[in-house]
Amino acid sequence: MLHVENLTAAIGQTKILKGLNLDVGAGEVHAIMGPNGSGKSTFAHTIAGRDGYEITGTVTLDGADLLGMEPEDRAAAGVFMGFQYPVEIPGVNNMYFLRTALNSVRRSRGDTEISAREFLKVAKDAMDLVEMKQDFLDRAVNAGFSGGEKKRNEILQMAIMQPRLAVLDETDSGLDIDALRIIAGGVNALRGPERSMIVITHYQRLLDYIKPDFVHVLVDGRIVESGDHTLALHLEDHGYADFLNHGLDDAPEQPLTGVRS
Amino acid sequence: MSETLRDIEELTEASYEYGFSTDLDTDIAPPGLNEDVVRLISAKKNEPEWLLAWRLKAFEAWQAMEEPDWAKLQIAPIDYQAISYWAAPRKKPVLDSMDDVDPEIREMFDKLGIPLHEQKMLSNVAIDAVVDSVSVTTTFKKTLAEAGVIFCSFSEAVQEYPDLVREHLGSVVPVRDNYFAALNSAVFSDGSFCYIPKGVRCPMELSTYFRINSENTGQFERTLIVADDDSHVSYLEGCTAPQRDENQLHAAVVELVAKDRSEIKYSTVQNWYPGDENGVGGIYNFVTKRGRAHTDAKISWTQVETGSAITWKYPSVILQGDRSVGEFYSVALSSKHQQADTGTKMVHIGADTTSSIISKGISAGHGQNTYRGLVKVLRSGVNARNYTQCDSLLLGKECGAHTIPYIEVKNPSAQIEHEASTSTIGEDQLYYCRQRGMTEEDAMSMIVNGFCREVFNELPMEFAVEAQRLLSVSLEGSVG
């Protein structure tokens, strides 16, 4: 479903991704782990379409070239990104924001727009999923939200947008254990045979709650190791030292084909 | 970044939606201003002697005054002798039945989206429509009359309620107040008059729609609202003008008198023609708006300024009575080559008076936006309170935002707070919205509307919707 081949990304002279290959099949959950500065967030943003990177390589979703698309067209194609630092938009009501977003995507897919009443129902289900109160919708988007509320809002948006591919960038950062449990519960509920996910994290902790089909280790802009969820456990015990020390030029660069564990 | 910038530029070049001119048969005076013109206007309107004398006094004052020097405005000189000071649709205004309104005028207001037909009317809004300088129709007169509310054209008020007019005219804005107020006092042609009797809560929103239609005319309307003790009124004002190459002058005066324990809420959505992309044409909007709040009274100004080539206006409140309250909520958008110099004056005279100012300035294109405000606490203003917040949003490289507050305090018990910020739409905000599927245009519009939220919340519902739409239209290329 998602096919990434020989992807590079640079800001000016600084190369961040140095030839990344990945295939994500329908319904699969892939975890990407790596030390700080390894390029995890950059990888997420190259899929979502943030400006400012020089990019080469291929990224396709269901055969469609994502790299040529604007961020909103990627969203319409089914890409959803959960931000590590969700952006505050003062004065814009959360519900209005979500309904506009959903209708923008529906419109570009040729679907009819959803009415305020229908939307409220969709939103209510989604809110139950992440254990949020009604007044949440009346507040401005992320403005004055706590760290946990912001992350829950991301998952709420994912539940409403029903994406084909969700890329969750460090969704666990800055969360206490209760918030982590709620968010993981939301993510797990949204898993399905037609929805793929890429979960980016620094710590193995999140993967206790969201069990990935595959785990990849990203070091210095390349995937240096792939395996099943036991790889994450190994990382917890040994850290990234093994991978940091290894001759990076010898790292595997073949596309990894997913085999369910 | 550069891409975003280009898009912003494109978005802000939306053209003016209301640029049609209606072919009304107009009775127009030859250009020029002298004492005879003042006498002609007064005679045309069959005015009493005292009003003519008042006009002549104003004219004399105006001749002796100097045009203000424009601190932040780039302005072409105005030739006051090239303007026609009287233009009226020739067909006699009919005030009682909607069916008698000139069909062309009705059609024009339909185009503006101002339904004059009662059956199409927004519920609970009475409308006085002023074309060029003459009030053409006032709706819902009967319902209002039952409540004792007087809402009519200024000319009619002069004839029907001369004592009320004479008592209050010029009581808040004296003829010598400033250059444009003096000019207006000499040559004003019509406008709205409104009186809410003691203890009456006006049963509906009152609304005036202003339209400049004729070429080379100035519009000098006069609005006077008197809220007697314990009364309450909400008043809406909307403005449009056709697209012309020449600059047209609009110099209105609005006076509000809020007597003890009364409340006046005055809302404006101003959308005069702003001129084209090159800064040609557009309205010069030089307006004096001021209210006097007596004991326990409240005056609240809300304005959304998206039009005019140049806007120069400072809706003000004289907080004369103890515990009186003044409020000013403003959104001013300057795009293309528009210049806006707007703000408020809050003069705290009474004890325990409170004022609050929320100003949101948006600059795009080559627009220049200045907030200029005065908060003045006199020696007598014991325990005066003011809170001011001025935020500016810059969209693009060629525009400017200026914040020039004056705070003058002569009483130690006053508490004054002023806060201001200037920012731009964050790249990350746009990206976040686009990642959720919105186009850049929609995202911009949404963020700008969010920026203005606190002010829009003060508008009556229908106006808030209109204001949001106007802002989007002014910023986007969606209507062309």
Add this chain to the structure above:
Amino acid sequence: MTIDSPTRTGSDLSPAARRSVAERLDVIGYPTKRHEAWRYAPHRTLGALSFGPPVDIAAALPELDAKMPTIEGPRIVVVNGLVDTERSDLTCPDGLRLSSLADVSAEQPERVAHHFDIADDEIDDAYLALSIAFGDDGAVVRVADDVTLDVPIHVVDVAVPDPTRNASCTGVVIHLGARSSATVIETRLGVTDEFGGSNVRTTITLDEGATLEHVVLQDAPDTQVHLSRIDVTQAAESTFNARSFNLGAAFGRCAYNVVLAGAGATADLSGLFFGVGEQVLDQQINVVHAAPDCTSRQTFRGVLDDRSTGVFNGGIDVRPGADGTDAEQSNDNLLLSNYAEVNTQPRLEILADEVACKHGATVGQLDETALYYMRTRGLRADEARRLLINGFADQAIDDVGIEPVRAWITHRLGHDDV
């Protein structure tokens, strides 16, 4: 105002600096209430000043020595517009040159040319014109590249109104070389109770990476006028920390024009104006962001008692292209009397779009609850009041890095009395 003909005495300045003050004054005139920067000034008082060439006052000034802050280090004292060599100590550490302005004008005029050669159209103010005409002498501070001075440099200006004309002009030129660092304290005093005043103009140039801490202690007698103008030009990555204490004078004016001309420069201005009696204390601050990625802060506090008036007119002016500007400004005022007055005008003028600017102003009085709280803890009402005022003022004093200066200010404000 009366003006002598601007013929020079003493050392000869460069001919370019010789301009007819009368001619330029004719064009611009004296400021009036209509000039924004002079809106709240006492124009009648200003009109009573008479300027002329500096006059040597040989008289002993015993009261002066008691008034001056005691600060160890090089010192230059200017009395009535002329350097007083007796009271000055021009021995300098390596890397510092401290000289009289008249001497530098005579020997190396190019070093001070920028102080005098100002284009006609940039002379926007009568007192600038007067300063160019009559401010021949004063101080020149030059710090060489890469030098870090650990002793402060003290520049003292003393006004002594004399019968021939009651106002003098002084010039101060400060130039810090690249990556150098120094502290300059400018103390402005007056002696005698006669009416008069001084007009001191300081021109500061900071080369790349230089850091200057600049303190102004204005404490002229309340019969006198003190006009101060400080023009600062900052190169890339330089830092200007200004601390002003506007305490004395019938009319005490402290004006800064700071131009952030090089990328990454920082200007941090803070100050306190504390008015009693019928003083008018006027701060005029303008910071121009003319280059990208510069930072500026303006933090001024006013305390106004009796019938005094405080003025704060602070501007942040962001020019086109000054992207990455980070500017903040605040002015907080405390009114202590029913007849005191404050006029504050925090201005923002923004012509670049990648900016983050904030400003704020407040006016208030002492917090009744805090006073009550302190009294329940046993403080007398006047003590409690004093402590609160001191606490408010201290936030400006804390910014001063030099202990003797802090001590002088707190002593001057009577903090020790509590």
